[in-house]
Amino acid sequence: MNSRLQELLNLYLNNRATPDELDELWDYTSNPLYTNELQDLLADAYQQDHIGKEATDEQKQTILNFIFTSTEAAAPIKIKRIGLWPRYAVASAAAVAFIAIGVWFFNRSPKLEGGKNSSNYAMNDIAPGKQGATLTLSNGKKIRLSEATNGELANEAGVIITKAADGQLVYEIKNTSDENKINTIKTANGETYQVRLPDGSAVWLNAGSSLTYATNLLQNGKRTVTLTGEGYFEVAKDKAHPFIVSTGNQEVEVLGTHFNMNAYADEPVRKTTLLEGSIKLTSENDSEILKPGDQAVSQSGKLHVRTVDAELAVAWKNNKFIFEQQSIQEIMRSISRWYNVEVIYTGEITKETFWGSVSRFDNVSSVLARLEASGSVHFRVEGRRIYVLP
Incomplete structure (x- = not known):
């Protein structure tokens, strides 16, 4: 497939592609399976100065726009953005090419060559975070989940709490009880963890976050949890018992859905992003119903809803x-x-x-x-x- 994609790309860059060949190229570039391959081919084209003398300035600008500013209106090439650099205004093809290509190849290099403080990084590097959290039981006992062995950890109010082989914390109701025990699972900075609640709902916690809930999850007929920091929720459907997530001055009510909440205290705004289903979000005196792809931004008690790529909000969950x-x-x-x-x-x-x-x-x-x-x-x-x- 590499040779055909290379051929189509060369035809486009040299302004010789037929309408059918442009359609074929668009099919490849619109398919995420070929994103990395296309990125490699474009990088090689720039590196070896194979853009082509016959390519128009408009075509060159189109390619650069997609690489550098992701101007999606510039068909037919559509390129997934990679790397990290500031979004400057595009002044000219030559100037942008110089900046963009330099950053492009720097970001593709596995080495840290060229960085002003690369030697400083090598001597003072810091490893990424890892799976870990602390579970606090209702009696005050704290369990470091990264250190606990797999198997049963506790039995509270008829609920068995276990650590699964994959490290996930799992709650399972063995018998009903009127007794309500409160648990808190907390990740420190540099930690992330997943918990499966007794109703089957799954919650992923980002670093520096916590989730507080009753062991049987129910409070006044509702499934209720309190979140600080950031969490991604996949809520099991249960029409008889709404699922409530509280973040202090904000509350989400769902029956069964997938959504992400970012409610860190040090962030100027709080963001709730819906991936599947629907949710009702209430912030002080304001409320909104979200549909998939909506992101509600809460600031000073006011909600603003915008359409986003919801997958970006859960990138942290996908590492x-x-x-x-x-x-x-x-x-x-x-x-x-x-x-x-x-x-x-x-x-x-x-x-x-x-x-x-x-x-x-x-x-x-x-x-x-x-x-x-x-x-x-x-x-x-x-x-x-x-x-x-x-």
Whole structure:
């Protein structure tokens, strides 16, 4: 398939593709199965100066727009965005090519060559977070789940709490009880964990988050949990018992659905993103009904609903950082939580916004090097402190 895709791409870049060949190329570029292959071919084309003398300036600009700014109106090439760099206005094809291609190849390189502080990263690298959490039982007993052996951990009010072989915390009701025991599962910075509640609902907790709930989950006829930080929910359907997620000044009510809530105390806004089903979101005196693809942004008690790519909101659950026009402060807050580091700003903070993706399995050096490749920000790592420099 590589040779055919290469052929079609060469025809397009040299302005010799027929309408049928353009349609065939569009079929490939619209298919995520060929995204990586297309990225490799485009990178090789730029690296070896094979764009083609016959290609028009408009075609060159189209390619660069997709690589650099993802201007989706510029058909027929559609390229998945990669790497991390600031979104500048495109001034000219030549200028953008110089910047974009340099960042493109830097981000594709497995080495940290070229970064201003690459040697500093190598000497002071920080490993990514891992699976872990602390379970606090109703009697105050704390269990470090990363250290606990698999099997039964506790039996409270007729509910058996076990640690499964995959590390997941599982609740199972063995007999009914009027006694209500409250549990809390909490992830520290640098930890993530998954819990399966007694109704079958699954919850993934991001770093620096907690979930509080009754062992049998029911309170006044409703399935009720309290969230701090960020969690992704896959709620089991139960029309007789609505599922309530409370984050303090905000509440979500569902019957059965998939959604993500970001309610970190240090974030200026709270975001609730719906992937499947429907939810009712209430924030102080404001409320909204969300449909799949909606994201409700709550700030100062007011809700604003917008349409987003919902998968981006759960990138963390899928072990990725994906940034969409985010400031360096937003990005560094995520890095601080996942790598369990302190972030210190020195000098003027860049006003550029960044977009792109990187694996959460990577060491912090990989993320910082990609950000630094933009030229608009630099870093120094000392122990578990990251200094952000202009």
